Amino acid sequence: MNAIAADCQEKYQVSPIRSVPTEWDEKTLLDAVGMKKDLIVAGPFGSNLKVSDYRDEGIPIIRLQNIDYGKFIDKEIKYISPEKARELAYHSFRAGDLVLAKLGDPIGKTCIVPDYFQDGVVVADVVRIRVADGLADKNFIMYSLNSVATKNQLINGTIGSTRPRVNLDQIRDIHILVPPFNEQHKIAAILSSVDAAIEQTDAIIAQTERMKKSLMQELFTKGIGNTEFKETKIGSMPETWEFVTLGDVLSKVQYGLSKTGRPEGKYPIIRMNNLSRGHVDISSLQYVDLGEFEYQKYRIEKRDILFNRTNSFDLVGKTSIFNLDGNFVFASYIIRIVCRSERILPDYLNFYLNWDVSQGRLKDVATKGVSQSNINAKSLRKFSIFLPTIPEQLKIAAILSEFESKLCLEKLYRDRLSALKKGLMQNLLTGRVRVKVDGHA
Numbered sequence: 204m205n206a207i208a209a210d211c212q213e214k215y216q217v218s219p220i221r222s223v224p225t226e227w228d229e230k231t232l233l234d235a236v237g238m239k240k241d242l243i244v245a246g247p248f249g250s251n252l253k254v255s256d257y258r259d260e261g262i263p264i265i266r267l268q269n270i271d272y273g274k275f276i277d278k279e280i281k282y283i284s285p286e287k288a289r290e291l292a293y294h295s296f297r298a299g300d301l302v303l304a305k306l307g308d309p310i311g312k313t314c315i316v317p318d319y320f321q322d323g324v325v326v327a328d329v330v331r332i333r334v335a336d337g338l339a340d341k342n343f344i345m346y347s348l349n350s351v352a353t354k355n356q357l358i359n360g361t362i363g364s365t366r367p368r369v370n371l372d373q374i375r376d377i378h379i380l381v382p383p384f385n386e387q388h389k390i391a392a393i394l395s396s397v398d399a400a401i402e403q404t405d406a407i408i409a410q411t412e413r414m415k416k417s418l419m420q421e422l423f424t425k426g427i428g429n430t431e432f433k434e435t436k437i438g439s440m441p442e443t444w445e446f447v448t449l450g451d452v453l454s455k456v457q458y459g460l461s462k463t464g465r466p467e468g469k470y471p472i473i474r475m476n477n478l479s480r481g482h483v484d485i486s487s488l489q490y491v492d493l494g495e496f497e498y499q500k501y502r503i504e505k506r507d508i509l510f511n512r513t514n515s516f517d518l519v520g521k522t523s524i525f526n527l528d529g530n531f532v533f534a535s536y537i538i539r540i541v542c543r544s545e546r547i548l549p550d551y552l553n554f555y556l557n558w559d560v561s562q563g564r565l566k567d568v569a570t571k572g573v574s575q576s577n578i579n580a581k582s583l584r585k586f587s588i589f590l591p592t593i594p595e596q597l598k599i600a601a602i603l604s605e606f607e608s609k610l611c612l613e614k615l616y617r618d619r620l621s622a623l624k625k626g627l628m629q630n631l632l633t634g635r636v637r638v639k640v641d642g643h644a
Contacts, residue, residue, distance in 0.1 A: 223634045227382045233375040235344065237335030245305065245371045246325040247294050257281040262288035263323035265296060265316070270304045270329065272349045273398060275314045283324065291324045294331070298322075301332040301345055306368040311357040313348040315341060330374050340384065342391035347379040350632050380634060389638045390631045397624040404617045408610060415606040419558045422599045426591055437564070440589045450584035452552075455541035458512075458580065459533040460501045464489025470498060474534045475511045478523045481557050481607065483509065491532065501532040506549040508540035509533060510556070512578050519576040520565035524553040538580055547590060550600035555588055 223229075236242050246252065252264070261282035269276045288295070296302060296316050303313040306328035313332075316323075325331045332348075334341045347353060356377055361367035382390070425432070429441035440446065449456075464472045468490025477484050493501070503509070503525050511521040513536040525531070533539055542549050555561055565586065569576040591599065630636035 223380060224382065224637065227380050227634055229378055230381050231375065232332070232344075232348070232377040232379060235339050235379055235381050236332060237338050239335070240375070241293075242333045242335065243330060243371070243375050244294060244325075245330050246327040247291050249327050252283070252287075252291060252324070252326060256283050256287055258283055261285060263320055265302050265320075265323060265325045265329055267304050267307055267326075267328055270302055270312050270314050272312050273314055273345060275302075275317050275320075277317070288322075288324055294324050296320075296323055296325055296331045297333075299341065301334070301341060301348070303330040303332060303348060303374065304328065305330050305370070305374060306366060308367055309354065310361060310367055310369060311348065311354055313345050315345055328368065330371065337384075339381065340387040340391050342395060343387035344379070346391060346394050346628060347632055348377070350628055352633070353377055353379065380632065382634065383640075385640045386638060389640050393631065393638065394624065394627060397620055397627065401617060401620045401624070404613055404620060408613045408617065411606060411610050411613065415603065415610070416559065418606065419554065419603065420560070422602065423555060423558055423560070423589060426595055427598050435587075435589075437587060441591070443592065445590040447588060447590050448584060449540075449586045449588060452543050452546040452588075452590065453540055453584070454543045455539065456580045456584055457539040457541075459535045459537045459539065460491070460493075460497070461535040462491045462493075464491055464534070466490070468492045470530055470532050472532050472534055473503065473509060473525075473537065475514055475518075475521070475536045478509055478511050478521045478537070480521060481523055481553055483523045483525055483527060485527065493532065498530070498532060503531045503533055503539065504541075506542075508542070508549055508553055508556070510538040510540055510578075510583065512536060512538045512580075512583070513575055515574065516566065516569065516571060516576040519569050519578060520556075520562055522553060522556040524549055538583060540583075545593075548593065548596045548600060550604065551591075551596040552588075554600060554603045561588075 233240065233243055257264075259282065261284050264281050264283055266281065268279060283291075298316050298318045298321055300316045301313055302316060302325060303311060305311070332344070334344060357369050357373070358367075360369050360373045362369070381387070424438060424440060426441045426444065429443065431442040432439045433442050435446045460472065462472070464474065466489065469492045470490060471485070471488045472491045473483060473485075474489065476487060505526055505528075507525045509523050509525055511519060513519065514521065540552070542552060556565070565578060566576075568582045568586070569578045590596075631638065
C-alpha cells in the first residue's frame with residue numbers, strides 16, 4: 204500500500220460512536236467562519252464583469268471551470284486589469300480563501316485558492332468564503348462543504364433544471380457539524396493524507412499513460428529491432444511489414460442486434476457505453492430475451508473485437524477486446540470484428556486501433572451527423588494498417604499489455620483510495636467515528 208495511505212489508516216486512532224458528540228455544534232456556514240456577511244460573498248453581477256473585460260495578464264479571476272472537489276484547476280486562467288479589480292474589490296479573493304461553485308451540475312464544488320494566487324476576483328457564479336483567523340480549520344470547512352450532507356442541502360434548494368444554481372443566502376445558511384478546533388484539524392489532516400495518496404496515484408497513472416502513448420508510436424511505426432524502412436501513404440514502416448486493409452486480415456465484420464435492452468432478461472447485451480478504450484466494462488449491463496437462432500447469430504466469442512460504429516464524434520471508433528466468460532450478445536451501434544488468426548492477432552489489432560494515430564484516422568472517415576457520427580462496415584474494411592509478422596505482433600502486444608496491466612492496477616488502487624475517502628468523510632464529518640486528539644477520543 205502507498206505509504207501515505209498506510210499512514211492515514213495507522214497513525215490516527217478512531218473509535219465508533221452512536222450519535223453526534225455533545226461537544227460538537229451544528230452551525231450555519233456563516234456562523235462557522237466568523238458571523239460577518241462579508242466573509243462569504245458572491246462574484247459581481249454579469250453586467251459588472253463581462254468577457255470583454257478579460258485580459259491575457261493582470262489580476263486573475265476565478266471561474267467555475269477552475270473549481271473541483273478539493274482541487275483548484277489551474278487551467279485557462281483569465282485576468283482583468285488592476286483598475287477593474289479595484290472597482291470589484293468587494294468580490295476579491297486571496298490565497299487560502301475557499302471558493303464554491305453555486306451554479307452547475309454537480310453544484311457546490313469547493314476548493315482552496317492556492318498560495319501562488321495572492322489576490323484576484325471571483326466571477327458571478329462563484330462564492331468566496333473567508334475563514335476568520337483561528338475560528339475554524341479552513342480544510343475542515345472545505346471537506347464539510349464537499350460532503351454528501353452539504354450536497355443534499357444544496358440540491359434541495361436549487362433553482363432551475365438545466366443549469367441549477369443556489370443563491371448566496373442559501374450558501375451562508377448551509378448547516379454543518381463543527382467539532383472543537385483541534386479535532387477539526389485532525390480530521391482535515393486524515394482526509395488530506397488520503398487526498399495526497401490519490402494525487403500521487405493520479406500522477407503515476409498520467410506518467411504511465413504518457414509512456415504508453417510514446418511507446419505505441421515507436422512500436423507501431425518502427426517495431427522491434429528493425430533497421431530498414433519503407434514509405435506508405437500513411438507513413439513509414441519497417442521493410443518486412445505489410446501494408447494492408449482490415450478487409451485483408453478479418454474473417455468477419457458484423458453489425459449488432461437492433462433490440463432494446465432491459466434491466467432483466469436472458470442474455471446480457473453489450474452496448475456502446477460498455478466499450479472502454481481497449482476493454483469491456485460491464486458495470487451497467489442490460490439484457491435481452493432471444494431465441495436460439497438469434498442468440499447464435501449475435502453471440503460474442505472470446506477474442507472478438509468490438510468496434511463502436513455510431514456515437515458522438517469524440518467517442519466514435521472506441522474499440523475493445525472481449526475477454527469475458529458468459530453468453531453475451533452485442534447491440535446495433537457496435538461492429539463485431541473477427542480476426543483471421545494466421546494473419547493478425549486480436550490483441551495487436553485492439554492496441555493498434557486504440558493508438559491515437561489510428562483513432563484520428565478513423566475520425567477522418569467518420570460521417571458526421573447533427574449529434575452522432577458513424578463509421579460503417581465498408582469504411583472499416585477499407586481502413587489501412589501496418590502489419591508485422593505474427594511473432595513481432597506477439598512481442599508488441601506483450602509489451603503494451605504489461606503497461607496496460609500496470610495502469611489497471613494503479614486505477615484499481617485509486618478507486619480503493621476514493622472509496623476509503625468517501626467512507627472517512629461519512630464517518631469523521633458526522634462524528635460517527637472519533638479521532639484521537641491529545642490522548643482523548
